Amino acid sequence: MATTNTPTGVRGGHAKHGGSPAAEPGTPMTHRQIMEALSGLLLGMFVAILSSTVVTNALPEIISDLGGGQSAYTWVVTASLLAMTATTPLWGKLADLFSKKLLVQIALTLYVVASAAAGLSQSSGTLIVFRVIQGIGVGGLTALAQIIMAAMIAPRERGRYSGYLGATFAVATVGGPLIGGVITDTSWLGWRWCFYVGVPFAVIALIVLQKTLKLPVVKRKVKIDWTGAFLISAAVSLLLLWVTFAGDKYDWISWQTYAMLAGTVVLSALFLLTESRASEPIIPLRLFRNRTITLASLASLFVGIAMFAGTVFFSQYFQLARDKSPTMSGVMTIPMIGGLFLSSTVSGLIITKTGRWKAWLVSGGVLVTAGLGLLGTIRYDTEYWHIAVFMAIMGLGIGMMMQNLVLCTQNQVSPQDLGAASSVVTFFRSLGGAIGVSALGAVLGHRVTSYVKDGLAALGPDAAAAGHAGTGGGGIPDLDTLPGPMRTVVEAAYGHGVADVFLYSAPAALLAFLITLFIKEVALKTRAGGEAEESLENTPFVPVEQVVPIGGGGVVEAPVAAEAVGTDTGTGTGVPGSSGIPVHGVVRGTEGGAVPRAAITLISPAGRQLGRAVAGDDGGYEVDVPESGSYVLIASADGFQPQAATVAVGAEPLAYDILLVGTSGLTGSVRSEEGDMPVEGAMVIVTDVRGDVLATGKSTERGEFTFGELLPGSVTVAVNASGFRPLALPVEIGAQGVTHVEAVLRSGALVQGTVRAGAARRPLPDARVTLIDAAGNVVATATTGDDGVYGFADLDAGEYTVIATGYPPVAGALTVAGHGIDGHDVELMHPGD
Structure with missing residues (x-):
């Protein structure tokens, strides 16, 4: 079974009319291009x-x-x-x-x-x-x-x-x-x-x-800023004129020295004032x-x-x-x-x-x-x-x-x-x-x-x-x-x-x-300035979506989910970002333990990367923001779901602990109750407590299935295969590691046929067919279509009664075994027909 795997955070190119993917903008230059x-x-x-x-x-x-x-x-x-x-x-x-x-x-x-x-x-x-x-x-x-x-x-x-x-x-x-x-x-x-x-x-x-x-x-x-350009040029020029002529045209300690140094200071002050106001x-x-x-x-x-x-x-x-x-x-x-x-x-x-x-x-x-x-x-x-x-x-x-x-x-x-x-x-x-x-x-x-x-x-x-x-x-x-x-x-x-x-x-x-x-x-960063400008200049920050590989060859898109907790304490011991206002804290897992070597990325609201850090062995990190404002912190670590959170930074250092939710795996096998044989091609569906689908896939020829990068917690694993009765199992996925589950399917028999009526024995539409088991319980009901066909699937072996109405009702007994009965027709008619 083939699987598809797209790395987290990487946007794939889109092919046109079956062609090759379009080149991404901001593609790094090759060594040959750089040397040229x-x-x-x-x-x-x-x-x-x-x-x-x-x-x-x-x-x-x-x-x-x-x-x-x-x-x-x-x-x-x-x-x-x-x-x-x-x-x-x-x-x-x-x-x-x-x-x-x-x-x-x-x-x-x-x-x-x-x-x-x-x-x-x-x-x-x-x-x-x-x-x-x-x-x-x-x-x-x-x-x-x-x-x-x-x-x-x-x-x-x-x-x-x-x-x-x-x-x-x-x-x-x-x-x-x-x-x-x-x-x-x-x-x-x-x-x-x-x-x-x-x-x-x-x-x-x-x-x-x-x-x-x-x-x-x-x-x-x-x-x-032409004014700023003039002032900085004038200040530097006057300073160099003083250094050049002092000791030659006039003494180092002289009125010329005082005048030129004072002029340099005034021009420099005007330059600083201009720069502080220039757009x-x-x-x-x-x-x-x-x-x-x-x-x-x-x-x-x-x-x-x-x-x-x-x-x-x-x-x-x-x-x-x-x-x-x-x-x-x-x-x-x-x-x-x-x-x-x-x-x-x-x-x-x-x-x-x-x-x-x-x-x-x-x-x-x-x-x-x-x-x-x-x-x-x-x-x-x-x-x-x-x-x-x-x-x-x-x-x-x-x-x-x-x-x-x-x-x-x-x-x-x-x-x-x-x-x-x-x-x-x-x-x-x-x-x-x-x-x-x-x-x-x-x-x-x-x-x-x-x-x-x-x-x-x-x-x-x-x-x-x-x-x-x-x-x-x-x-x-x-x-x-x-x-x-x-x-x-x-x-x-x-x-x-x-x-x-x-x-x-x-x-x-x-x-x-x-x-x-x-x-x-x-x-040192691994992105060039031009590449970063090209790829981030006009790209808004959006949540990353993961594509989770499945053992059976399917894929499922799962939104990244995690949470961050702001705290009042914490020390930054990781590799720091650029100097400025520090944002520091500890990266922790759901059980409270430190997450070492977590990667921390600081992003501006416009989507530009401003700094990076790596958490220390104690989970401590520190990044510096250039000025007060709102920023986005992204944290990721092996075995955990990536997390993105907005932080508001003021004039003072901010303590901010990050909580990462661990990622877990789910593996299992699908087998038949009769003969304990693997079931190939069974559809496996994982849903959360709200019923949202988290992952889907099919079992391999050995009956196995695998899901990675699932959030821990209670899920439902539903298995469906042709010729077997559907199965739904409650499963608790652990905080980390791989959870294993065995799905044993019972064979499901089929009963189907056609309801006919009248002397011509034509298919009867809208006839109601009821299936009753040996204990007198109604197992299922069906209404025939224009072709008069009805059907019941996923039945256990045993004795059943089929009752058809629409004309005077007719009841018939049948015994279901193996894969069931295909062609159990029912004839209805009025008395005297």
């Missing part, structure tokens, strides 16, 4: 990061060729970083409102146009303007790469692919100076090709994304009610300081402290590239298998702090292999932290907030990098000048008269023009100064490490 789309995305990410680092080794020649000064030197780097940082939240919000594919193509186009224009610049001012536009495009690529990955790939699988993104970031970040150095050292190329080199990659990325990237677009009315805020402030997002953002801020410090200043160390060419400067940073590549790839693969990520964050924080601390001890004559080991340690740590901070944030939010949450973390990382580069660059200039003066003073009065040897005001000295002893002093000053930068960065890495300790680990 990811290839264009990684190219775009490579272009974005490359543009930020490729000019590092070419800047002295660029500024000299365009006739710029020290301020122009600073702003060629800062302008792009500033634009990227300030626009990251805007790109993230736009990704929540518009097509992500269109936005990433716009960002790539901006980058291509600005890069080509920057390469054609004839003045430093023009170059800075185009670097701003280039930074806007880079900000979009940086934010959208993470967002699109989240829309394509489930968090549980995303670690595997985040490793590729981390590796691309590593190659572009540290490989940029290497490529820039090679271009600068190649006479027939020149520095302008530092801007042109990324254009072909961007064009290829555009083509690949157009062909391979297919994401659902949710059509809805949008309203851009579509750039950065939804409610996201920061989630502890994970808040902590991850802070950690990203400090990781950005440490990360950019470790990449920007290496080129100056190798060129000015160790007298290496721009090309060799890039080559010598390969250990850090290798460490970052290895850790980001390996950690991504392991996270995909285990779903656990916090250990990697914590370990990464330790390694970054240790690496920067060790780098703080280097000098201009330190053995290179020592530096290589220190760089590798730092690279390993950055690879473990950088992508996983975004990953743990994306795992905490609903699909509609995916872009904003991702960009918030990226924004703080970029902000940390911008602040770190500006502040630490100023520190480096000051420390180098101080060390040079001290070194020259130690050489004697003649050397001391040289002052700062061209390092004053943050200027870059030409080592080839300096005499031997003075050159050694400058190299030692840069070696010591860059080491100080690393040492000052180590506390930032330590703070990032301490913050990660307080991030609550939540197992």
